[in-house]
Amino acid sequence: MIKDIDELTEEQIEICLNSGTERPFTGKFLNEDRVGTYRCVRCHNALFRSDTKFDAGCGWPSFYEAISETSLRYLDDYSLGRHRTEIRCGNCDAHMGHVFPDGPQPTGLRFCLNSIALNFKWDETGEEIDG
Numbered sequence: 001m002i003k004d005i006d007e008l009t010e011e012q013i014e015i016c017l018n019s020g021t022e023r024p025f026t027g028k029f030l031n032e033d034r035v036g037t038y039r040c041v042r043c044h045n046a047l048f049r050s051d052t053k054f055d056a057g058c059g060w061p062s063f064y065e066a067i068s069e070t071s072l073r074y075l076d077d078y079s080l081g082r083h084r085t086e087i088r089c090g091n092c093d094a095h096m097g098h099v100f101p102d103g104p105q106p107t108g109l110r111f112c113l114n115s116i117a118l119n120f121k122w123d124e125t126g127e128e129i130d131g
């Protein structure tokens, strides 16, 4: 199920549909360290497992590997006058963040996410939390 625009909060619309960026060090999942799955907040497509999350020091929740090759879409983004790779949900096309080539091994990638674009499902209880 992909949520309709009227089921999204103003913040979710700004991030997911208008490719906005939440302010650094403000996101709900920045320091989240429970074991579980991070999913698209709009359609619950599984994107990242908690064991690939790391502290990049950049102020946004960061991961070094996506759950699968098709869980995300990758687009060239020149909006800040330089090239970045935008990441979107591979299912509903919601904007998630960007991926940079300066992450840790084994991938060398840093997937930099907006908490607001994510939903976290905690393994232990099945509790689901929107970012």
Ligand SMILES: [Zn+2]
Pocket: 040, 041, 042, 043, 044, 045, 089, 090, 091, 092, 093, 094
């Ligand atoms: Zn989605």
